Amino acid sequence: MSEPNALFSETILLLGGAVVSAPIFKRLGLGTVLGYLAAGVVIGPIFHGLTDGDQILAVAELGVVFLLFIIGLELKPSRLWQMRRDIFGLGTAQVLLTGALLSLVAWLSGVLDWRGGIIAGFGLALSSTAFAMQILDDEGDVNTRYGQRSFSMLLFQDLAIVPLLALINILDTGKGHGAPVLDFAIAIGAVGAMIIMGRYLLTPLFQIIARTGAREAMIAAALFVVMGSASLMQLAGLSMAMGAFLSGVMLAESSYRHELEADIEPFRGVLLAIFFIAVGLSLQLDVLWDNALLIVIAVPVVMIAKGLVIYAISRIAGSSHDDAIRIAFLLPQGGEFGFVLFSAAGAAGLMPSSTASLLIAIVTLSMALTPIGTMLSKRLLTGDKQEEQLDEDFEGAGADVLMIGFSRFGQISAQILLAGGRAVTVIDTSADRIRQASSFGFRIYFGDGTRKDVLRAAGVEHAKIVVVCTQKREVTDKIVELVQDEYPHAKLFVRSYDRIHSIALRNRNVDYELRETLESGLLFGRRTLEALGVSEVDAYEIGEDIRRRDEQRLVLQVSKGLEAGRDMLYSEPVKPEPLVKPKRTMDFSADPLAGTAEVTADA
Known part of the structure; x- marks a missing residue:
């Protein structure tokens, strides 16, 4: 079989394994990670469908890179600073104490x-x-207290790979050519360069691309930023994942965050799935069999020792028993950076290559046991009420209102919501409008509201109300259909283009619709009457009468067609008086508009 055909068949096997295993293990309650691992073991070590697991793992590690980029997008630098105690306190304690204990063992x-x-x-x-x-993402626990503390430890561990790689040079007395101070200076310089580029180059780059309207160029730019920053950090001696994370943090306050997240997410999901499958592929069953007794002892010793240390420091840091248990059972495994470290140590002669392979097998097996451990940890929980989810310290997912479109209509509506103390996430497709609004202090994000992935990145799953203020009827209808099909929990408040559009939206059963000119037209007419000598009270009552008639006509037109209710229109001045104050006999409790207005007030 030729190499291109072999590559094609290998890709089919990997994707097929993901497609089959993920739903089965998810349905069994075992989680997708364990399913991907099982698929890798079946495809590779058992049936030998694929044998180059290490090469696939090297490519699939891009999934980890993309994962760290998306995590970085959700962390403003200010939020990262708030987490510094957990990152450098808990993280340092975990690495030093666990490392010292396992080194002694x-x-x-x-x-x-x-x-x-x-x-x-x-x-x-x-x-x-x-x-x-x-695992945190599968359980929806990324933003819980224990999820954030777990992430803080993981983040410090990613930082720790740099001094640990330098430590190999220091301990390698046979070569002795390491220059840890120079390596550290290069790493700091690379981080500084990343910060400068992220602050002054990335946002203008995305502004230029957004104006062109070329979505494929935006996707290419997102991939370029992630992989370019990862490569820069790797050249400086840092991990690729750390570079991607830093670029994500630099873009966390960018107006293009949601669009970037939506564009990267599919690549992240697929590559991360292939990464887990590749871990299963690289599992050397013969090494496990030849060293079965040692591994049977070593794997639980490593996991128990790490779990005990993590539980202890988490409790000391103020975590509840349940949260400390969750963290301890989430992080007892070895990590993917262990593969790099042990391979480098074997190449430097600090340990035999066979021992390095054995350590890699221990890490791989501990990974495979982690999903099972997290399920078993639930038996050790005391039933304390889980701490509330942390409010994400970025403007986006979690807001009560997701507004799509920031034209004149949307800007006025947003003012009411913000004055009422409500958080609003706003997305729009106009780069110029975003730039102009940003100059006034508004936080608006670039994103196409007709795309499901963009809506999800913008937090539609947490939104109570989706406000659609787009200008084109066809765009509005597409968004309404998408939200109703995919996110029926969210109420839909929609700006309609004209009366015919209002009737169509009511037929779609949106929660509230309003023609963009109705309120301004009513107010304009009232002020004109007042200028002609009608009292303010009488003008108001006349305006309310017109509002009531308009609503009644709409109700009739929804059921009977556009021609219904013609008799309710005024086509000539009211006689015999110049203007007669209408009698207020309206029953607002039965008025459909009053009911929806009440919803608006509650919102």
Whole structure:
């Protein structure tokens, strides 16, 4: 079979494994991660459908890179600063204490000398960001207190890979050519360059691309930013994932955050699934069999030791028993950076290559056991009320109102909502409008409201009301249909283009619609009457009479057609008096408009 055909068939196997395993394991309540691992074991070690698991793993690690980029997008620098105690306090304590304990165990086992024991211990102290974050995402716990603390530890572990790789050079007395101070300076310089580029170059770049309206160029730009920043950090000695995370943080306050997240998400999902499958592919069953007794002892020892340390420091840091249990069972596994560390240590001669392979097998097996451990951890919970979800410290997902379109109509409506103390997420497709609104202090995001992935990135799943203020009827109808089909929990408040559009929207059973000219036309007519000498009270009553007649006509037209209710229109001045005050006999409790207005007031 030619190489292109082999690549094609391998891709089919990987995607097929994901398609089959994920729904089955999800339905069984075992989680998608365990399903992907099982698919990898079946495809590779058991049936030998694929044998180059390590090469696939190297490519699929881009899934971890994209995952860290999306996480970075959801963290403003100010929020990251607020998490500094958990990142540098809990994170440092976890790596140092766990690394020291596991280094001692590795040295006492007699398999490694003290130098190899240090690398083994601190390598096993690192956890898997991909596994932990995927489990948190599956459970919907990313923004819980324990989810944020878990992420803080993972983030510090990603930072710790830099000094640990430098430690290999220091301990490698045979070569002794390491320059850790220079490496550290290069890493700091790369981070500084990332911050400068993110602040002054990225947003203008996306503004230029957005004006062209070329969506494929926006996707290409998003991929370029993620992979370019990851490569820059790798050249500086940092991890690729850390580079992607930093670029995400730099764009967290950008108006293009939601669009970027929506564009990257499909790549992240597919590549991360392939990453988990590749971990299963790389599982060496012969190594496990030849060292079965050692592995049977080592894997639980590593996981229990890490779990105990994590539980203890979490409790000391103020976590409840239940949260500490959740964190301890979420992070006891080895991490993907352990693969890099152990391979480098084997190449440097700090441990035999066979021992490095054994450590990699231990890490892989601990990954495979993590989803099972998180399910078993629920038996150890005391039933304390779970802490409330953290409010995300970025303007976006979680707001009560998602407004699509920020034209004149939307700007006035947003003023009412903001004055009422309500958080509003606004998305619009006009780069110029976003730039102009930003100059007045508004936070608006670039995004196409007709795309499901953009709506999800903008937080539609958490929104109580979706306000559609787009200018084109066909765009409005497409958004209404999408929201009603995919997010029926959200109420729909819609700006209609004209009377015919209002009738169509009512036939779609939207919660509230309003013609863009109705209120301004009523007010304009009232003020004109007042200028002609009619009292303000009488003009108001006449305006309310017209509003009532208009609503009654709309109700009739919805059921009987556009010609219904013609008799309710005034076609000539009211006689015999110049103007007669209408009698207020309206029953607002039965008035459909009054009912929807009450919903608006409550909102």
